[in-house]
Amino acid sequence: MEMDFGGAESRRLPIYLLLDTSGSMAGAPIQAVNQGVNLLYNELMNDPSAIETVHIAVITFDSQAKMVMPLTELTQFNPPNLNAGGTTSLGAALHLLGSSLDRDIVSNSSNRKGDYKPLVFLMTDGMPTDNWEHQADAIKNRTKQKVATIIALGCGGGVETSTLKRITEVVLMMDSVTPDQITQFFKWVSQSVSTASVSAQAAGGGEAQAQLPPPPTGIQVVL
Amino acid sequence: MIVTLADGSKIECEDQPFAEGGEGILFGDKAGTHVIKLYKNVDPQRLAALQKIIGPEYSVVLGEPYWDELFAWPKAIITQPTLGLTMLRAPKGTMELRWFLGAKQRQVLAQKHGSAKLGNWLNNLSLAIKMARVVKRMHFRGLCHSDLSFRNFLVDPQQNRVVLIDCDGLVVPGFLPPNVLGTPMCMAPELMAQITSPGARVDPSSQTDLHALSTLIYWLLFQRHPLIGPKMHAKDPALDEALALGERALFIEDAIDKSNHIPNLPVPYTSMLTSAVQELVEKAFVHGLHNPVKRPSAADWERFLVRMIDAIVSCDNKRCPLGAFVLQPHKPARCPACNTPLKNPPHIPILNFYQPRGGRKGHFQNDRGYTLVGWPDRTLHVWHASPAHTPGPNVDHSPKARLEFDQRQGKWYLQNTDLPEVRLLDGVLGQQEIHPGKRVELIDGARLLLGPPDQCRLAYVEMLKLT
Numbered sequence: 233m234e235m236d237f238g239g240a241e242s243r244r245l246p247i248y249l250l251l252d253t254s255g256s257m258a259g260a261p262i263q264a265v266n267q268g269v270n271l272l273y274n275e276l277m278n279d280p281s282a283i284e285t286v287h288i289a290v291i292t293f294d295s296q297a298k299m300v301m302p303l304t305e306l307t308q309f310n311p312p313n314l315n316a317g318g319t320t321s322l323g324a325a326l327h328l329l330g331s332s333l334d335r336d337i338v339s340n341s342s343n344r345k346g347d348y349k350p351l352v353f354l355m356t357d358g359m360p361t362d363n364w365e366h367q368a369d370a371i372k373n374r375t376k377q378k379v380a381t382i383i384a385l386g387c388g389g390g391v392e393t394s395t396l397k398r399i400t401e402v403v404l405m406m407d408s409v410t411p412d413q414i415t416q417f418f419k420w421v422s423q424s425v426s427t428a429s430v431s432a433q434a435a436g437g438g439e440a441q442a443q444l445p446p447p448p449t450g451i452q453v454v455l
Numbered sequence: 456m457i458v459t460l461a462d463g464s465k466i467e468c469e470d471q472p473f474a475e476g477g478e479g480i481l482f483g484d485k486a487g488t489h490v491i492k493l494y495k496n497v498d499p500q501r502l503a504a505l506q507k508i509i510g511p512e513y514s515v516v517l518g519e520p521y522w523d524e525l526f527a528w529p530k531a532i533i534t535q536p537t538l539g540l541t542m543l544r545a546p547k548g549t550m551e552l553r554w555f556l557g558a559k560q561r562q563v564l565a566q567k568h569g570s571a572k573l574g575n576w577l578n579n580l581s582l583a584i585k586m587a588r589v590v591k592r593m594h595f596r597g598l599c600h601s602d603l604s605f606r607n608f609l610v611d612p613q614q615n616r617v618v619l620i621d622c623d624g625l626v627v628p629g630f631l632p633p634n635v636l637g638t639p640m641c642m643a644p645e646l647m648a649q650i651t652s653p654g655a656r657v658d659p660s661s662q663t664d665l666h667a668l669s670t671l672i673y674w675l676l677f678q679r680h681p682l683i684g685p686k687m688h689a690k691d692p693a694l695d696e697a698l699a700l701g702e703r704a705l706f707i708e709d710a711i712d713k714s715n716h717i718p719n720l721p722v723p724y725t726s727m728l729t730s731a732v733q734e735l736v737e738k739a740f741v742h743g744l745h746n747p748v749k750r751p752s753a754a755d756w757e758r759f760l761v762r763m764i765d766a767i768v769s770c771d772n773k774r775c776p777l778g779a780f781v782l783q784p785h786k787p788a789r790c791p792a793c794n795t796p797l798k799n800p801p802h803i804p805i806l807n808f809y810q811p812r813g814g815r816k817g818h819f820q821n822d823r824g825y826t827l828v829g830w831p832d833r834t835l836h837v838w839h840a841s842p843a844h845t846p847g848p849n850v851d852h853s854p855k856a857r858l859e860f861d862q863r864q865g866k867w868y869l870q871n872t873d874l875p876e877v878r879l880l881d882g883v884l885g886q887q888e889i890h891p892g893k894r895v896e897l898i899d900g901a902r903l904l905l906g907p908p909d910q911c912r913l914a915y916v917e918m919l920k921l922t
Contacts, residue, residue, distance in 0.1 A: 234776060235776035236721055237677050237678040238720045239678060240680070240684055240707070242557075280551055280560040280563075281606075283560050284557055284560065342685065346695065348692060
């Protein structure tokens with residue numbers, strides 16, 4: 233039996249994964265994404281600082297947007313098994329993200345420690361097929377108010393950077409969509425989160441984006 | 456990959472790094488005994504700094520295997536393919552201290568490695584002593600680490616192992632400026648304060664090291680951070696936290712300002728420690744929190760934590776999560792964790808130690824409340840008998856005397872095994888010599904001289920009745 237010494241509840245670092253599961257991701261890419269989420273989970277479970285703070289949510293989007301995994305404490309998280317098919321409802325996914333941020337993010341109060349600024353990783357390989365512009369503007373407006381940090385990754389030639397730039401300033405592009413590249417991306421996500429869980433504690437130490445590690449080879453930062 | 460050392464010799468190491476930090480990339484060597492660090496950016500001052508740290512003036516490990524186990528100290532300089540260094544690899548089984556600070560981490564660790572890996576409270580106390588010893592050693596050399604943290608202490612509670620890593624970035628005063636401020640939860644308030652209100656520059660120093668050491672010791676012993684309590688300082692969570700660790704830092708157990716108190720804390724520090732160690736906690740988190748010169752030294756932490764071991768008794772409750780606790784004088788003899796009263800043996804001798812007062816023969820003075828709680832088979836060593844000795848690598852560890860409880864007679868004895876001059880002082884009979892191999896009954900009010908009166912301690916026996 234472990235001793236209960238009491239102590240304050242720690243702050244949460246919410247991580248949102250917004251993953252494109254449209255038809256074009258079918259086959260090897262979606263398998264690589266599944267493995268990537270698994271890898272992310274395993275890497276974070278090896279980081280005692282991440283175990284203290286990280287909570288993960290997974291939102292997928294194809295013909296519809298779905299909250300596959302609501303914001304869950306890392307130690308309770310089960311990597312989902314995702315399938316690909318359908319169109320690319322990015323707008324619906326951003327809407328879902330917005331309402332989840334409204335609902336789930338705890339602000340600082342005298343009876344509960346507020347959450348660290350959420351990190352959102354958006355991954356897509358195609359052009360949105362729904363009405364996304366209004367949602368993109370709404371989300372970008374949030375990040376201007378520093379409600380969340382969004383990092384968007386475009387996979388392959390089917391994505392226009394201007395679309396992603398409308399959502400966030402932090403845009404990465406992956407030229408060739410190979411399982412290896414997708415794995416590299418998730419590895420990078422885990423490094424970013426590990427950095428964030430330490431430097432988020434640094435507080436006032438600048439924006440999370442300034443602390444992101446350099447992306448892996450084959451993934452470019454779009455300035 | 457082959458790397459070349461400054462003396463021209465070569466080492467074969469793995470091609471893939473096992474870790475990457477802000478400053479360098481870490482590789483294992485093929486032999487499995489060393490870690491190779493290659494710097495990403497070579498600062499022109501770095502080579503000279505490394506030479507200093509490795510050299511006889513500042514090295515804390517030279518020729519001493521005991522210290523080699525406690526420090527992953529730079530061993531040799533690498534010149535090719537780029538500037539780097541070699542260090543001894545930390546033993547298998549050591550892990551970031553962070554794994555042992557907090558219920559969530561401990562649970563994950565227990566699932567992976569079994570609950571034995573976690574060790575118990577006594578193991579944590581032993582780790583704390585070694586951590587203090589490590590910092591003391593460095594500070595005695597005039598060095599400060601500048602990033603003492605739960606990442607840079609690798610520990611194994613079961614094996615009682617502590618290794619301090621990241622020693623190549625430490626600060627040689629007046630020679631090398633620090634290149635990191637520290638790790639947030641461990642940084643001294645004056646360093647954190649620079650983040651929220653940049654003003655006068657404060658550099659890491661041995662004083663900021665001491666805040667980190669005190670924080671890690673408290674955190675390890677109580678599984679809670681000393682400054683993270685309910686008090687709110689700002690609406691923005693990040694700013695709130697920076698203030699709570701920085702300019703507005705306030706101990707969660709401050710006796711006067713209770714605004715950061717955690718309600719219903721199960722085991723306050725005052726219930727778990729000897730009075731001397733309680734004083735160190737107060738120096739660290741009350742008097743010295745915003746006044747660095749008042750912080751307790753690493754040597755003080757080591758000395759008084761070591762003494763605390765002499766006050767530990769086992770809990771009678773076999774299912775007690777703590778298992779053992781510090782018996783505090785003049786307080787009910789109960790386990791602070793499970794509240795089980797101590798009943799066996801029915802009475803126990805408390806040996807209050809007094810040390811010789813310099814210059815006045817036959818006069819003794821209180822030694823910061825140094826007491827030894829009688830417990831079956833507890834042993835006395837040279838550092839009990841004489842204030843000239845402190846436990847450490849170069850001290851004789853063999854038992855010199857032993858406490859025995861005779862169950863049948865209900866009597867306590869001090870069995871002298873190897874102390875040359877023990878005397879029982881008796882007002883009526885004068886002095887009675889207890890030669891090695893002999894024993895003496897311990898009764899209330901007995902006075903024992905543990906050696907020559909101008910060099911050794913006097914033990915005054917108080918019998919504590921438990922039932």
